[in-house]
Every structure is written in structure tokens, then in C-alpha cells.
Amino acid sequence: MLKIDRVTKVYKVGTFGGDEMTAVRDVSFDVNPGEVISLIGESGSGKTTVGRMILRLASVSGGSITYNGVDISTLKGRKLKSYYADVQGVFQDPFSSYNPIFKADRVFKMIKDAYFPGMSKAEWRSKLGASLEAVTLDPVQVLNKFPHQLSGGQLQRLLIARALLLDIRILIADEIISMLDASTRIDVLNLLGELKSRGLGIIFITHDLSLGNYISEKTVILRRGLIVEMGATEKVFGNPTHPYTKMLLASVPQLHRKWDEVAKELEVSDDLLIDPDAAKRVYESVGEILAPDALDSVLVETESDHVVRYSPEEAKEKMKSPAKEKKKSPPARKRG
Amino acid sequence: MTRSDQKHDGLATGASTAAVASGAAGGAAVDVPSPKVRTINRRFEFLYFAIRNNKLILGLSIVIICFLIAIIGPLLAKYSPFQYTTSYWSPPSSRHWFGTTQDGRDVYAQFAAGMRSAFLIGTIGGVIASVVAMLVGFTAGYRAGIVDEILSMVTNIFLVIPAFAVLLVIAGFLHNVSIPVEGLLVGLLSWPWAARALRAQTFSLVARDFIGMARLSAQNSWRIIFREIAPNMSSYLFMMFILLFGGAILISATIDFIGLGPQFTFTLGKMMNEAQTNSGLLLGMWWWFIPPGIAITAIVGGLYIMNVGLDEVFNPRLREM
Numbered sequence A: 001m002l003k004i005d006r007v008t009k010v011y012k013v014g015t016f017g018g019d020e021m022t023a024v025r026d027v028s029f030d031v032n033p034g035e036v037i038s039l040i041g042e043s044g045s046g047k048t049t050v051g052r053m054i055l056r057l058a059s060v061s062g063g064s065i066t067y068n069g070v071d072i073s074t075l076k077g078r079k080l081k082s083y084y085a086d087v088q089g090v091f092q093d094p095f096s097s098y099n100p101i102f103k104a105d106r107v108f109k110m111i112k113d114a115y116f117p118g119m120s121k122a123e124w125r126s127k128l129g130a131s132l133e134a135v136t137l138d139p140v141q142v143l144n145k146f147p148h149q150l151s152g153g154q155l156q157r158l159l160i161a162r163a164l165l166l167d168i169r170i171l172i173a174d175e176i177i178s179m180l181d182a183s184t185r186i187d188v189l190n191l192l193g194e195l196k197s198r199g200l201g202i203i204f205i206t207h208d209l210s211l212g213n214y215i216s217e218k219t220v221i222l223r224r225g226l227i228v229e230m231g232a233t234e235k236v237f238g239n240p241t242h243p244y245t246k247m248l249l250a251s252v253p254q255l256h257r258k259w260d261e262v263a264k265e266l267e268v269s270d271d272l273l274i275d276p277d278a279a280k281r282v283y284e285s286v287g288e289i290l291a292p293d294a295l296d297s298v299l300v301e302t303e304s305d306h307v308v309r310y311s312p313e314e315a316k317e318k319m320k321s322p323a324k325e326k327k328k329s330p331p332a333r334k335r336g
Numbered sequence B: 001m002t003r004s005d006q007k008h009d010g011l012a013t014g015a016s017t018a019a020v021a022s023g024a025a026g027g028a029a030v031d032v033p034s035p036k037v038r039t040i041n042r043r044f045e046f047l048y049f050a051i052r053n054n055k056l057i058l059g060l061s062i063v064i065i066c067f068l069i070a071i072i073g074p075l076l077a078k079y080s081p082f083q084y085t086t087s088y089w090s091p092p093s094s095r096h097w098f099g100t101t102q103d104g105r106d107v108y109a110q111f112a113a114g115m116r117s118a119f120l121i122g123t124i125g126g127v128i129a130s131v132v133a134m135l136v137g138f139t140a141g142y143r144a145g146i147v148d149e150i151l152s153m154v155t156n157i158f159l160v161i162p163a164f165a166v167l168l169v170i171a172g173f174l175h176n177v178s179i180p181v182e183g184l185l186v187g188l189l190s191w192p193w194a195a196r197a198l199r200a201q202t203f204s205l206v207a208r209d210f211i212g213m214a215r216l217s218a219q220n221s222w223r224i225i226f227r228e229i230a231p232n233m234s235s236y237l238f239m240m241f242i243l244l245f246g247g248a249i250l251i252s253a254t255i256d257f258i259g260l261g262p263q264f265t266f267t268l269g270k271m272m273n274e275a276q277t278n279s280g281l282l283l284g285m286w287w288w289f290i291p292p293g294i295a296i297t298a299i300v301g302g303l304y305i306m307n308v309g310l311d312e313v314f315n316p317r318l319r320e321m
């Protein structure tokens, strides 16, 4: 349905726009109906940028994004409008998503004016009511208010309700859970599950691994704009292969287990346990492997539906190893 | 939960606490103050600070008085500005409130007409400059990229060319300009600083997510500019217009004083030009040049004082409290 193909985003930075900063590099994945994909990565890894490119709020610097076979960068006017009837997003920062000088429900009015101009008032009211109910908001509490009179969680759920007014196929949910308290969090997660069963494709952007694990079929781990590991969620989480993924998983606090048990299981060496600085060094060396100049690193398919980034030497090794020879599929992608 | 393997069931515990939390939260629905009250409070707040701001009150009073003179003044004049009477050189009297010129024309009639011209030219020049500044500033800030580079270059060119010299050349070349034409010329040359300021403001607003939301709602660029961006700087736009309005009056007065302004309409600048060329100053005819001088100072000064006051009202950080 939605195909992200070797997408790169370069921002011009610096006083005179002389320097460049690659926020997303060579990212590829597909979104299919009824599928939730988590985009996981630390702050600044480029998750939001990927979402904004899919929503056409940022242009792509390289590669392409196609929706039902059409390159979305070519869309204009009415075609763009019908793209937005199918693909919608909820942004990370709910406070910035509302024009502060207007009432918050203006976001609904914009949808009505653009997509349902002829709908009767009563019909619209019941449609809106259903949407608000889906995100467990009480219309009396949230309608006819200014953004500063609502909480971040309420604002964020209003945005989800807004997206639900349209019969969308793809939802980009950028950190929509982090603002919510535990109870509404479950409501929204359940709602996403229901949308998924209705056939929506959901791109779930988060830095919370357990949330990603809970909800998604596919997981994409991003670091500094590069995919380091990607595949079926149970494979990425069950058999984390890249050192960065391992470290992410190891750093999730787990209630019933001690750090050393976790570390043992993830094959983190003992000195990390004794010496916190050593852990930091490993972290940094992982960074080095993936430093922006490591352009020749490649994604290798280690098992079906599971790709991992390796440096070229490691990749060669992997491909020679007997385990790999059984597999028909060669390395997923190489940089050209 | 679909894949609750023992490693990553952090969320399962989260879910059970959630159930407890929802029970607790259910009872404690907090009353949100009704939106109406808050809206009134917001407007009331503006008025509250507005009527307590001495600069705003002072500036606004001066401008309103001048405006009333411009509206009512000409109706009270007993002579036409170009009409020659038989009393020459006479100081203010009950017949000629502001006295007469050396060739017997009524200074009050000229002054009242000049006040009207001042407001007319301020409006025309201010509106034209504001429109151009908004078109250029909004487009450059919203489109960014190459469009911005071109528009910024044009703006900078207009900013560095000596606008006043160009105005003099054009005005001299056109000979007898009318008030609207003069206003147009002044407007077309005084927008650049405003365009630059608007561009910078637009840049910072475009980065906000609500602009993205509007795009996702299939709003086109003009709607976004005029319904999302512009309303966010309404106070700023208002102050910009006031400055451009005052600027147009001042520039046109200078052109008229040099003698390149309209020939068949009276302006304050033209009055001062005639007083000057007919040696009114040397002959001690203070009633001839003092009223237009005071009027120009009052209008322009009043507008600037008002602007400083407005700035304080709109911008809480500047309030001295």
C-alpha cells in the first residue's frame, strides 16, 4: 500500500545553509493494510522526519515514497487532497498542533469544510460524537474550548478523533502515547488495535520499546537516520542481533528481573556490569560503527523477515557462514 | 496481549496499574472553567491594560483630535484654500482664524484641507505599503527556498536604494502629482522593512505543527497564510500599519515641502513650502508655518507614541508593572 524506498532526508543547516545534516538515510520499508509498524529509536534518530516525509510535510532528498503505486511527491491539488483523505497523522507535540488563537475544535471544522461540505449539521454532530467517543473524550468537556484550556492528552486525543473523521487507510502516530496517563493509554492502544483490525496500516513512532513490542507486527530500529535492525517484531525482540538493539533492550527496566540477569541473557559481557563506563564505551563504539561516514555498512537478512546492519567485513563473514548458505535470499540491500 | 513473552512484559504491569488508576481518576472529574468566561477575560485583559497605558491613551487622543480636525475642519472653513481675500498679511483674527497669507488667502482653510490630505495620503500609502509588505513577506516566509531567496533579494534592493531620492526624481518627473498618485509612490517605496519583519515572523510560525495540521486538512497556501498565520500576528500587522501610515505622511510632507507635491490640492507640506518660498519666516508670519508644522509633528508623533503604547499592551513583558 505505502512503500518507502531508500528514502533520504538532508537538511541544510548552519548560518548560510552551507552545512548539511542527514537526518534520514536510505530508509526502506512497506506499510500494508492491517499492519502496525513501530519506528523505534532514540531522540534525534529521524523518526519524526520519516513521518513528516510520508505526510508530505517535508520533501524527500533521495529515494521515493509511493502510495498505491503513485509517487506522492507528484501529488498536487485535488490528488493531494484525496491522498490526505487516506493518509493522516497525529503529531508528537499536541500543544504546537493547534493554532493558539482559535478554539481547539477548529481542527474538526477544517475537515468538515474540506471533505464534508454538504453534510447536514445533525449528521456531522453525530459523526463527530462517534469520533470523540472512540477516543473516550466527553464532547462537553472538550468542545468549544481554547487549546490552553485543554490538557496535552486531551489535545492529542482530539487529533486522533480528527483523523478518524476521515475514512483513512494509514495513520502516522508520532509518540501519541507518551502524553497520556496510564488509563487513557490503554484506551488509545485498544483503539489502535481496533483500527488495525479494520484494515488500517499504522506507523507507530515511539522510543518506548515495550509499547512497540506490544502493538506492532513489524519493528524498525532507527539510529542516526539509519535502519540498524528491522523485521517481524517477535524476531527483532526475540533475537536482537545488532549491538544497538541489544543495548536498547537491556536498558528497558524490568520489574521482576535484575540487570545482571538481563545482561547475561543478552550476552552483554561481564565488565559492563562492574564498570558503568564500559557500558558507555560500548554504546559509543556502536555509535562509531554507525557513524555517518560508515556509508558502506549494509543490511543483511539474517533470517526470513529480519534484517540487521553490518559493517562490510562482518557482512561478508555472515554471507560466507554455513547458516547463511541455506538461505536463498541474498543481503537485503546494499548501498550503491 | 499478543506476544507477551517473559522478557518484555513491562507493559502488562503497566496495564494493571492503569486499571487501578482509571478507577481513581473516574471520580475526580475536574471542573474546567466555562470557555465563555475565559474568552471575555482575555479581551477584558487587553482593555484593562489598554486603558491603563498612558502612552496609548495620549497617542490615541492626539491622533483622534487630528482626525476630527481633518473631518470637520474643512466644513467650518469660510473660504476656499485658493480664494484670494482682500486682507493680506493679517495675523489670526475672528474673520481669519489662522490669519492670511501675504497674497490674502485664508490659512485656516489651507490648514484644514492639508489635514484632510495628510490622512488621505497616510491611508493610501499605508495600505499600499502594508499590502505589498504582506504579499512579499508572507510568500517569502511561507514558500522558503528559492522563492524566498528571490523575494529577499528584491526586498534588500528596495531597502538599500535611496527611496527618497527615487521619489524626488519620480515626483519631479511627473510634475503635478495628485494625492492618490503621491500616496501610491510613497507606498510602493516604503514597504521593505515591513516585508522583512513579516518574513521573519512567518518563518517562525510555519515551523509550528498547526501549519502541518492545516496542510493535512487540505487547506491551500493562501488559506493557511491568511487564516492561520496572519491572525497570529494581527497585533503586529496593526502596529506595522500604524508605522507605515505615519511614515507615508512624513515622507509626503517632505516631498511637498520641497515643492514636488500636488499643485492643486493643499497639503501641510505645501503650506510650509509656500510660507518658505514667500519669505513668511523672514516676515515673521508665524501663523503661516507654525500650524502645519505642529500638525505634522502631532500626527506622526501621536502615531509613534500610540505604537509604543500598543507594543506594551500586546507584549506583556514590556509592561512596567
Ligand SMILES: Nc1ncnc2c1ncn2[C@@H]1O[C@H](COP(=O)(O)OP(=O)(O)OP(=O)(O)O)[C@@H](O)[C@H]1O
Pocket: A011, A012, A013, A021, A023, A041, A042, A043, A044, A045, A046, A047, A048, A049, A050, A092, A207
Ligand atoms: N527542519 C529541520 N532543519 C534541520 N534539522 C532538522 C529539522 N528537523 C529535524 N532536524 C534534525 O533531524 C534529526 C532528526 O529529527 P527528528 O525530529 O526526526 O528526530 P526524532 O527521531 O523524531 O526524535 P524525538 O524522539 O526526539 O522526537 C535531528 O537531529 C534534528 O535536529
Ligand SMILES: [Mg+2]
Pocket: A047, A048, A049, A092, A174
Ligand atoms: Mg520526533
